[in-house]
Amino acid sequence: xxxxxxxxxxxxxxxxxxxxxxxxxxxxxxxxxxxxxxxxxxxxxxxxxxxxxxxxxxxxxxxxxxxxxxxxxxxxxxxxxxxxxxxxxxxxxxxxxxxxxxxxxxxxxxxxxxxxxxxxxxxxxxxxxxxxxxxxxxxxxxxxxxxxxxxxxxxxxxxxxxxxxxxxxxxxxxxxxxxxxxxxxxxxxxxxxxxxxxxxxxxxxxxxxxxxxxxxxxxxxxxxxxxxxxxxxxxxxxxxxxxxxxxxxxxxxxxxxxxxxxxxxxxxxxxxxxxxxxxxx
Amino acid sequence: xxxxxxxxxxxxxxxxxxxxxxxxxxxxxxxxxxxxxxxxxxxxxxxxxxxxxxxxxxxxxxxxxxxxxxxxxxxxxxxxxxxxxxxxxxxxxxxxxxxxxxxxxxxxxxxxxxxxxxxxxxxxxxxxxxxxxxxxxxxxxxxxxxxxxxxxxxxxxxxxxxxxxxxxxxxxxxxxxxxxxxxxxxxxxxxxxxxxxxxxxxxxxxxxxxxxxxxxxxxxxxxxxxxxxxxxxxxxxxxxxxxxxxxxxxxxxxxxxxxxxxxxxxxxxxxxxxxxxxxxx
Numbered sequence: 001x002x003x004x005x006x007x008x009x010x011x012x013x014x015x016x017x018x019x020x021x022x023x024x025x026x027x028x029x030x031x032x033x034x035x036x037x038x039x040x041x042x043x044x045x046x047x048x049x050x051x052x053x054x055x056x057x058x059x060x061x062x063x064x065x066x067x068x069x070x071x072x073x074x075x076x077x078x079x080x081x082x083x084x085x086x087x088x089x090x091x092x093x094x095x096x097x098x099x100x101x102x103x104x105x106x107x108x109x110x111x112x113x114x115x116x117x118x119x120x121x122x123x124x125x126x127x128x129x130x131x132x133x134x135x136x137x138x139x140x141x142x143x144x145x146x147x148x149x150x151x152x153x154x155x156x157x158x159x160x161x162x163x164x165x166x167x168x169x170x171x172x173x174x175x176x177x178x179x180x181x182x183x184x185x186x187x188x189x190x191x192x193x194x195x196x197x198x199x200x201x202x203x204x205x206x207x208x209x210x211x212x213x214x215x216x217x218x219x220x221x222x223x224x225x226x227x228x229x230x231x232x233x234x235x236x237x238x239x240x241x242x243x244x245x246x247x248x249x250x251x252x253x254x255x256x257x258x259x260x261x262x263x264x265x266x267x268x269x270x271x272x273x274x275x276x277x278x279x280x281x
Numbered sequence: 282x283x284x285x286x287x288x289x290x291x292x293x294x295x296x297x298x299x300x301x302x303x304x305x306x307x308x309x310x311x312x313x314x315x316x317x318x319x320x321x322x323x324x325x326x327x328x329x330x331x332x333x334x335x336x337x338x339x340x341x342x343x344x345x346x347x348x349x350x351x352x353x354x355x356x357x358x359x360x361x362x363x364x365x366x367x368x369x370x371x372x373x374x375x376x377x378x379x380x381x382x383x384x385x386x387x388x389x390x391x392x393x394x395x396x397x398x399x400x401x402x403x404x405x406x407x408x409x410x411x412x413x414x415x416x417x418x419x420x421x422x423x424x425x426x427x428x429x430x431x432x433x434x435x436x437x438x439x440x441x442x443x444x445x446x447x448x449x450x451x452x453x454x455x456x457x458x459x460x461x462x463x464x465x466x467x468x469x470x471x472x473x474x475x476x477x478x479x480x481x482x483x484x485x486x487x488x489x490x491x492x493x494x495x496x497x498x499x500x501x502x503x504x505x506x507x508x509x510x511x512x513x514x515x516x517x518x519x520x521x522x523x524x525x526x527x528x529x530x531x532x533x534x535x536x537x538x539x540x541x542x543x544x545x546x547x548x549x550x551x552x553x554x555x556x557x558x559x560x561x562x
Contacts (some may be wrong), residue, residue: 186466187467
């Protein structure tokens with residue numbers, strides 16, 4: 001039976017360190033503050049916002065929740081971003097996405113002040129991921145994966161890692177971040193041949209395809225660590241990952257559950273970025 | 282005996298298309314113009330500049346060669362960049378690097394107008410490589426590798442590719458560009474275990490380590506295409522690649538020579554960026 005790499009313990013360890021940092025900031029008169037910008041009442045947005053509110057609140061990070069109508073004009077959204085950019089009491093800003101079709105996402109992302117970009121949507125943050133230097137923040141989900149691997153002592157230097165999925169939100173940044181940690185990363189996707197065999201050759205397998213059932217028993221071997229980044233809603237409304245957990249778990253060394261794995265760490269990483277942004281002011 | 286993937290034929294085919302585009306621009310009264318900025322008389326800089334001058338001149342692209350002393354102050358270099366940014370007759374600017382230690386390279390790269398960044402040194406160009414969209418230009422050497430693979434009909438979709446080296450000039454951008462072309466890329470480096478075996482499993486092997494002798498007969502198999510991006514100066518002054526050509530060439534399907542391979546295409550790619558920049562004005 002595999003070791004279950006639960007996110008709660010990782011988040012708790014991160015929170016302990018963060019609390020001390022928030023305390024130190026408050027003693028200097030700085031209260032870390034996050035603005036959350038939402039358009040409408042999409043269920044996914046509301047769920048993520050609830051998680052962020054709970055996590056930040058528990059850490060003593062203040063929140064400003066801004067909700068515009070789903071059909072808001074782009075100018076209204078940009079005006080809110082300008083206001084947040086100019087407000088020195090706000091250290092970070094999270095814009096819930098995807099945005100509705102009347103909004104040009106590139107324009108919106110470019111408008112946010114880079115030093116408040118705690119969710120990694122500006123060019124500066126992307127260049128930081130790509131080059132490994134400069135200002136900005138790493139995207140929360142890839143960083144959550146690294147936090148889990150580090151917390152559970154999974155060695156990265158020299159490890160062979162397959163990342164399935166090449167999205168800008170998870171797969172692509174995670175591949176570069178793992179490479180920067182000296183892993184040998186193979187970037188896999190829908191056009192990869194012999195995907196199961198290729199994955200079976202790796203020390204670490206990371207599923208970020210966004211499709212339930214992507215990884216089954218043919219993809220794994222004993223000794224392998226499996227990280228499941230998928231969050232897919234089943235027809236019964238139940239959350240499942242990209243990995244067939246019941247068939248894979250008995251075969252591998254360690255695996256993250258869904259829910260309770262990567263997703264349980266993401267908002268804590270977001271909170272850590274707000275604290276870092278407040279420290280950098 | 283392997284097919285030799287010579288760069289000259291690739292460059293000639295590119296030049297033929299470019300000549301027609303330069304002609305069309307000139308008929309509209311636009312003369313594509315490249316500024317080359319150099320500090321001092323470093324032999325590598327002079328060699329690259331000579332190549333660029335020859336290639337651009339042959340295509341009807343005008344040149345402005347600016348040479349500052351090697352010990353020039355940063356302010357003097359920035360003033361030149363500002364002048365070039367403001368000069369509407371100049372469409373592209375190449376700054377020969379690495380720069381001497383009194384110059385902060387990041388500051389210099391950030392100063393160049395993104396639309397004139399034909400050598401891919403600004404944040405905008407890096408984001409284009411990373412995200413696959415937006416304005417900017419792809420770095421010349423990685424694009425030269427893609428031009429060679431395309432010219433000789435090497436299929437990329439689904440191909441397994443190892444890239445040895447993770448520099449920002451070649452390895453990292455090339456890995457992302459190949460992934461965007463649907464190859465399954467493994468990013469290899471000095472910490473990769475069993476490098477020879479891993480490379481032997483690939484359809485295409487790209488050596489961009491910057492060390493002569495990195496790839497020998499243990500790294501290859503029949504059917505493999507080998508691209509050698511290395512340009513290393515031997516003790517005898519002779520240019521050699523990263524691949525032990527004499528030992529690898531008899532074993533593989535196809536291989537680029539050094540010199541006469543990738544290096545023979547790079548300045549033509551640079552010229553194509555100047556033409557594109559002129560077309561975009």
